[in-house]
Amino acid sequence: MTPRTGSIYPSAYKEMMQGRSSLRLAEAGGLTQYGVNLVRLEPGAISSVRHCHQNEDAFVWVTMGECTLVQDGGAWAMRPGDCAAFPAGAPDGHHLVNHSDSPAAFLVVGTKAPQETAVYSDVDMMVTITAGDKAAAEFMYKDGMPWTGARPAVE
Amino acid sequence: MTPRTGSIYPSAYKEMMQGRSSLRLAEAGGLTQYGVNLVRLEPGAISSVRHCHQNEDAFVWVTMGECTLVQDGGAWAMRPGDCAAFPAGAPDGHHLVNHSDSPAAFLVVGTKAPQETAVYSDVDMMVTITAGDKAAAEFMYKDGMPWTGARPAVE
Numbered sequence: 001m002t003p004r005t006g007s008i009y010p011s012a013y014k015e016m017m018q019g020r021s022s023l024r025l026a027e028a029g030g031l032t033q034y035g036v037n038l039v040r041l042e043p044g045a046i047s048s049v050r051h052c053h054q055n056e057d058a059f060v061w062v063t064m065g066e067c068t069l070v071q072d073g074g075a076w077a078m079r080p081g082d083c084a085a086f087p088a089g090a091p092d093g094h095h096l097v098n099h100s101d102s103p104a105a106f107l108v109v110g111t112k113a114p115q116e117t118a119v120y121s122d123v124d125m126m127v128t129i130t131a132g133d134k135a136a137a138e139f140m141y142k143d144g145m146p147w148t149g150a151r152p153a154v155e
Numbered sequence: 156m157t158p159r160t161g162s163i164y165p166s167a168y169k170e171m172m173q174g175r176s177s178l179r180l181a182e183a184g185g186l187t188q189y190g191v192n193l194v195r196l197e198p199g200a201i202s203s204v205r206h207c208h209q210n211e212d213a214f215v216w217v218t219m220g221e222c223t224l225v226q227d228g229g230a231w232a233m234r235p236g237d238c239a240a241f242p243a244g245a246p247d248g249h250h251l252v253n254h255s256d257s258p259a260a261f262l263v264v265g266t267k268a269p270q271e272t273a274v275y276s277d278v279d280m281m282v283t284i285t286a287g288d289k290a291a292a293e294f295m296y297k298d299g300m301p302w303t304g305a306r307p308a309v310e
Contacts, residue, residue, distance in 0.1 A: 025214070025238055025240070026212070026214050026240055026264075028240070029214065029238075029239065029240020029241075029242070030240060030242040030245075031212040031214060031240050031242055032212065032242070033189075033211070033212040033243065033266045034188075034189050034212065034214075034264065034266065036214050036216075036238075036264060056188070057181070057186040057187065057188040057189065059180070059181050059184065059186060059189075059191050061180075061191075061216075061218075061262060063236065081218065083180055083184075083191075084184065085180070085181055085183070085184020085185060085186050086184075087184070087185040087186055087187070088188065090185075107216060107262070109181075109189065109191060109264055111188045111189065
């Protein structure tokens, strides 16, 4: 099983995803009703641009090393056996960052909603994904205009 | 957060579930689209009577100790970081048994199907569960007759 690397992000954010790789465990086991990925973060890597989901519940469980969970309210260290849940529709964006000097890893469980929108917390971007097909993800600004390049960060 | 113990099984099988407890992590975090439970098995305990699901995908990830996965084809030792997937509708029943002399634990992810039927592999029993309400589970024999007590094990 080969880890997936790279990112579906527009070029402005694609490079930020270096050092992240993931194994699609549930898919490999023939499951279709939800995703379970084992994500590995090299030192300095991030799980995603910080975001929240409109329609999909997300759950993470740290399996190795130390990650920092960042949300609107601050940052929390997470170690193996720590977990966090992000209900669909909750506006508090999240991502995990490896600030340590060793690799870290976590499991992430996610629904496969027929139609999903993720909104990025710190940049003017959102994305719609239909039927879980990330290859056909449509990125746009938060006003719904099609993506043509990064705007300045939200203050 | 208090671990749940006990079982919804009929009296013939309820005692077999001693030594198993679980934490409903996703529910505690406000998630509704799937369940994520952390199940602890004391030495000798089993995760369930061996069964398969008609409509719900299941996924397990061992977090502590050593469990033995039992399926039709045999038994496999599982240690922290090992995982297994059980697609909805696959007829190969499964359960985890702690044959070691130390506690073991695993995460289990499950869909919340509107209507679910689980079929037990080694005894003449099945159960229907509507809208995930295990308190209203209906146990029956495999011929659909209402449960009135354990029949002899299937040879």
